[in-house]
Amino acid sequence: MIERELWHPVVASMHLRDEPVAVALLGESLVLWREPGHDGAPGVVHAWADRCPHRGAKLSLGRVLHHLHGSRLECPYHGWQFGGDAAVAPTGAACGRCVHVPAAPAFEPPASHSATVFEALERHGLVWVRLERPDLSQLPAALSQPPAFEPWSDPVWRQLIGGPYEVQTSAPRLVENFLDLSHFGFVHEGWLGARSHAQVETGRVEEGAHGLQANDCRAWQPRAYAGASGGGWVAYRYTVPHPFAAILRKDAAEGDPVSNAIALFIRPDGPEACTAWFAMATLGDLSDDEELRAFQDAVFAQDRPVVESQQPKALPIGRDGPAVEVHSPADRMSAAYRRYLLRLGVTLGVC
Ligand code: FES
Numbered sequence: 001m002i003e004r005e006l007w008h009p010v011v012a013s014m015h016l017r018d019e020p021v022a023v024a025l026l027g028e029s030l031v032l033w034r035e036p037g038h039d040g041a042p043g044v045v046h047a048w049a050d051r052c053p054h055r056g057a058k059l060s061l062g063r064v065l066h067h068l069h070g071s072r073l074e075c076p077y078h079g080w081q082f083g084g085d086a087a088v089a090p091t092g093a094a095c096g097r098c099v100h101v102p103a104a105p106a107f108e109p110p111a112s113h114s115a116t117v118f119e120a121l122e123r124h125g126l127v128w129v130r131l132e133r134p135d136l137s138q139l140p141a142a143l144s145q146p147p148a149f150e151p152w153s154d155p156v157w158r159q160l161i162g163g164p165y166e167v168q169t170s171a172p173r174l175v176e177n178f179l180d181l182s183h184f185g186f187v188h189e190g191w192l193g194a195r196s197h198a199q200v201e202t203g204r205v206e207e208g209a210h211g212l213q214a215n216d217c218r219a220w221q222p223r224a225y226a227g228a229s230g231g232g233w234v235a236y237r238y239t240v241p242h243p244f245a246a247i248l249r250k251d252a253a254e255g256d257p258v259s260n261a262i263a264l265f266i267r268p269d270g271p272e273a274c275t276a277w278f279a280m281a282t283l284g285d286l287s288d289d290e291e292l293r294a295f296q297d298a299v300f301a302q303d304r305p306v307v308e309s310q311q312p313k314a315l316p317i318g319r320d321g322p323a324v325e326v327h328s329p330a331d332r333m334s335a336a337y338r339r340y341l342l343r344l345g346v347t348l349g350v351c
């Protein structure tokens with residue numbers, strides 16, 4: 001299952017502090033926790049199975065303990081303590097090893113007394129996890145890392161995270177909605193489009209080493225940019241660098257001083273539920289962070305009822321037989337996205 005070998009966002013970095021956090025990823029229950037930082041730098045993050053190896057209690061109901069010799073996660077049931085990196089380093093044991101059993105303090109737990117540990121890292125304001133190490137000879141190289149999102153590493157751009165949005169549909173349905181220009185005039189009438197200007201240009205779609213790319217996509221917008229006095233055609237570029245991520249870029253144009261890059265990053269909780277964030281990078285936009293977030297929240301609130309109404313919730317890509325949905329020439333990008341998922345062998349949230 002390729003999805004288990006990919007990096008997925010699980011929580012916004014700013015929402016993982018002193019307390020453990022429980023999340024679902026690909027149907028697995030995980031506990032996320034963070035060690036204390038040093039000199040103002042945030043501490044390292046951990047992602048473990050949310051199940052104590054002693055009697056199966058949820059570790060996310062426990063506490064993070066800060067010791068002189070490194071941090072530990074304490075199980076809520078019998079108080080067993082499992083070590084983070086520094087807590088186990090002096091013994092040479094691996095992260096996740098039980099280091100203390102309060103009811104039997106002289107007992108030295110063997111390696112079998114360990115939490116299940118997954119790889120975790122931080123990128124683009126989010127914590128990312130993968131459940132299995134991939135066979136690198138099989139996986140496209142670009143997918144062995146979290147998706148690239150250049151404006152996020154460039155300090156010239158203003159960066160912020162919107163979300164999380166918990167959505168009752170599959171991650172592929174949500175990606176396809178993000179790539180779809182032709183709903184603007186209906187779902188976002190007066191905001192991102194107008195019924196009277198519903199025609200779109202889908203541009204060229206190409207697949208390369210870094211996923212899908214579409215340039216020169218155009219839609220008519222009633223207010224083409226903040227401060228615009230009227231409507232106009234707006235050009236977008238899209239990339240799909242990962243089965244459950246998509247990036248939209250709008251560059252500043254004549255008379256339009258604003259450049260925007262918005263990355264949709266999605267945690268596939270299970271086949272029919274997902275959690276999404278927007279990583280936004282802007283240049284030249286005078287709105288403050290709260291206004292930008294409020295705009296995304298409002299736009300997403302318009303998408304949600306329609307996207308959650310789509311049946312089946314799995315995206316029909318023709319994996320289980322003939323595809324049951326039909327296309328028009330305006331759907332070039334979503335048709336390419338469906339072929340991309342089929343070619344990669346994605347199984348979650350598709351049919
Ligand atoms: S179930 Fe975790 S310490 Fe007993």
Ligand SMILES: [Fe+2]
Nearest residue numbers: 177187188303
């Ligand atoms: Fe939308």
